[in-house]
Amino acid sequence: xxxxxxxxxxxxxxxxxxxxxxxxxxxxxxxxxxxxxxxxxxxxxxxxxxxxxxxxxxxxxxxxxxxxxxxxxxxxxxxxxxxxxxxxxxxxxxxxxxxxxxxxxxxxxxxxxxxxxxxxxxxxxxxxxxxxxxxxxxxxxxxxxxxxxxxxxxxxxxxxxxxxxxxxxxxxxxxxxxxxxxxxxxxxxxxxxxxxxxxxxxxxxxxxxxxxxxxxxxxxxxxxxxxxxxxxxxxxxxxxxxxxxxxxxxxxxxxxxxxxxxxxxxxxxxxxxxxxxxxxxxxxxxxxxxx
Amino acid sequence: xxxxxxxxxxxxxxxxxxxxxxxxxxxxxxxxxxxxxxxxxxxxxxxxxxxxxxxxxxxxxxxxxxxxxxxxxxxxxxxxxxxxxxxxxxxxxxxxxxxxxxxxxxxxxxxxxxxxxxxxxxxxxxxxxxxxxxxxxxxxxxxxxxxxxxxxxxxxxxxxxxxxxxxxxxxxxxxxxxxxxxxxxxxxxxxxxxxxxxxxxxxxxxxxxxxxxxxxxxxxxxxxxxxxxxxxxxxxxxxxxxxxxxxxxxxxxxxxxxxxxxxxxxxxxxxxxxxxxxxxxxxxxxxxxxx
Numbered sequence: 006x007x008x009x010x011x012x013x014x015x016x017x018x019x020x021x022x023x024x025x026x027x028x029x030x031x032x033x034x035x036x037x038x039x040x041x042x043x044x045x046x047x048x049x050x051x052x053x054x055x056x057x058x059x060x061x062x063x064x065x066x067x068x069x070x071x072x073x074x075x076x077x078x079x080x081x082x083x084x085x086x087x088x089x090x091x092x093x094x095x096x097x098x099x100x101x102x103x104x105x106x107x108x109x110x111x112x113x114x115x116x117x118x119x120x121x122x123x124x125x126x127x128x129x130x131x132x133x134x135x136x137x138x139x140x141x142x143x144x145x146x147x148x149x150x151x152x153x154x155x156x157x158x159x160x161x162x163x164x165x166x167x168x169x170x171x172x173x174x175x176x177x178x179x180x181x182x183x184x185x186x187x188x189x190x191x192x193x194x195x196x197x198x199x200x201x202x203x204x205x206x207x208x209x210x211x212x213x214x215x216x217x218x219x220x221x222x223x224x225x226x227x228x229x230x231x232x233x234x235x236x237x238x239x240x241x242x243x244x245x246x247x248x249x250x251x252x253x254x255x256x257x258x259x260x261x262x263x264x265x266x267x268x269x270x271x272x273x274x275x276x277x278x279x280x281x282x283x284x285x286x287x288x289x290x291x292x293x294x295x296x
Numbered sequence: 297x298x299x300x301x302x303x304x305x306x307x308x309x310x311x312x313x314x315x316x317x318x319x320x321x322x323x324x325x326x327x328x329x330x331x332x333x334x335x336x337x338x339x340x341x342x343x344x345x346x347x348x349x350x351x352x353x354x355x356x357x358x359x360x361x362x363x364x365x366x367x368x369x370x371x372x373x374x375x376x377x378x379x380x381x382x383x384x385x386x387x388x389x390x391x392x393x394x395x396x397x398x399x400x401x402x403x404x405x406x407x408x409x410x411x412x413x414x415x416x417x418x419x420x421x422x423x424x425x426x427x428x429x430x431x432x433x434x435x436x437x438x439x440x441x442x443x444x445x446x447x448x449x450x451x452x453x454x455x456x457x458x459x460x461x462x463x464x465x466x467x468x469x470x471x472x473x474x475x476x477x478x479x480x481x482x483x484x485x486x487x488x489x490x491x492x493x494x495x496x497x498x499x500x501x502x503x504x505x506x507x508x509x510x511x512x513x514x515x516x517x518x519x520x521x522x523x524x525x526x527x528x529x530x531x532x533x534x535x536x537x538x539x540x541x542x543x544x545x546x547x548x549x550x551x552x553x554x555x556x557x558x559x560x561x562x563x564x565x566x567x568x569x570x571x572x573x574x575x576x577x578x579x580x581x582x583x584x585x586x587x
Binding site: 191192195196198199223227228229232233235236237239240243258259261262263265266267268269270271272273276277280284 | 482483486487489490514518519520523524526527528530531534549550552553554556557558559560561562563564567568571575
């Protein structure tokens with residue numbers, strides 16, 4: 006099953022038979038003080054720089070989130086989307102849990118964007134899915150039901166099923182639904198990683214849909230989070246996750262290596278290309294820092 | 297199934313329900329010029345330092361290999377084993393494909409050592425297994441048959457079966473046989489990783505034995521080998537590999553993270569302990585380098 010996203014001139018195909026798709030996470034002011042300030046100041050140069058840098062480092066799609074206490078997000082979202090569109094040519098992922106903000110972003114996003122996200126709560130299903138359908142977008146569905154995140158893999162499968170059922174009944178093609186099986190921090194619960202891996206396997210077997218995962222939750226509260234995040238994305242990709250909203254700069258090499266090991270990179274062409282491109286970027290960024 | 301190795305006072309248990317066991321690979325002069333020279337000079341201080349450093353960095357077992365063109369290995373092996381024994385208290389893995397060298401090491405190794413390795417060739421089976429049996433050691437069996445390394449997972453399963461059959465008929469308990477399913481470089485063959493992962497799954501299902509893997513082959517000829525090696529060990533551990541002859545300094549954090557994600561580290565105790573211990577080591581080694 007292929008989820009096809011489009012920008013002005015580019016098409017990104019997400020699928021189990023394709024290399025892992027990286028959705029750059031950096032245009033999100035949560036915990037990013039500098040970006041928050043830039044948005045408050047209306048400084049779109051910094052936004053464009055973040056967009057360009059992520060694509061240079063291998064992001065296939067860019068997530069755009071403008072959540073910030075001092076910002077009117079309905080006003081800000083289209084401004085940021087326009088800025089990002091002017092800087093790069095990759096599909097966008099419009100990120101909010103507020104339907105009005107999503108709509109504001111989708112109205113100006115070009116091609117076929119992704120919506121992040123809907124979940125299995127009635128209110129969300131009723132408000133977000135019609136917008137996705139009207140825009141002809143794809144959507145990420147979080148496995149959350151009315152009682153929160155199910156503790157078991159079977160519970161997450163059921164939550165995924167509810168979203169898929171409602172979305173397809175509304176006329177959204179199943180290939181445009183990407184399920185996020187979610188992961189809790191493994192620091193507090195040593196079964197948290199395994200529950201998610203099992204949920205991925207169940208959802209893949211039952212529905213065959215594409216899946217996305219934000220890996221940083223898994224390492225919350227732990228030191229050396231990179232080791233945990235990269236090992237987890239490798240396990241998740243192996244189980245059936247096909248894309249992730251993540252940091253292309255930190256996790257790109259591990260994801261390209263995982264593609265290679267999973268037989269998705271003939272003659273290691275992508276791996277070698279990634280290494281060459283990022284080697285030059287690493288040098289250029291170090292030189293710029295020094296100067 | 298548990299493979300139990302012993303040193304003077306310590307026991308190491310290898311098993312699918314246990315944390316991944318790291319067999320430190322650094323006492324091996326292949327490609328290590330400084331160690332080669334130390335052995336030629338009879339400088340055991342450097343050997344002891346390498347032994348201690350690996351155990352400090354989390355090696356559970358140490359591999360001892362003295363292969364070098366200018367060295368009489370039958371003479372050298374017991375000298376190095378004695379030196380390592382005097383420096384640290386962990387089980388040893390005596391590493392050679394020559395039965396005489398293995399015997400020389402096993403005669404002085406204390407406790408219950410591991411032998412690396414036997415393979416499925418008649419000559420090897422006939423000469424190495426009796427030594428393993430006589431010493432009451434455990435043994436690593438490489439999935440190589442008379443025609444070399446089988447290209448398919450099924451071929452490697454058959455090679456594993458031949459070794460297990462011969463060893464158990466000779467009275468070696470099955471829990472003392474660790475199979476190495478081998479991996480070829482993924483740079484030349486994009487299916488190489490998948491073949492090994494499938495072999496691991498088949499061997500685990502058929503025999504339930506412990507498995508070991510030397511991960512560095514997989515990345516031969518590629519840049520940024522660390523990304524490939526660590527992702528591959530994560531996939532291998534997930535499929536059923538329970539130990540590896542590897543570099544504890546480079547791969548320890550990724551392997552401790554993998555244990556955590558696979559539910560083998562309750563309350564992340566080992567992960568946190570590893571991080572604290574190696575953080576101090578990193579500082580101390582950096583300070584020593586500066587001074």
